Amino acid sequence: MKYVSPLSEVELLTLKAMYKFHPLAQVRSRAHGILLSHQGFRAVQHNLL
Secondary structure (H helix, E strand, O other): OOOOOOOOOOHHHHHHHHHOOOOOOOHHHHHHHHHHHHHOOOOOOHHHH
16 A cells, blocks of 8 residues: 655645646646545555555
8 A cells, every 4th residue: 555655734735735726637636646645545546646
């Protein structure tokens, strides 16, 4: 199982902004996957991380 390393507060804020506002859906999806992994959730699709 792959999880992301612990994220700093700045990284979390950046990922949250990317998840909400980035113009490319793929980038928003990737940011969301990283945020979920940081919270301990498993990736459903292998290409999320």
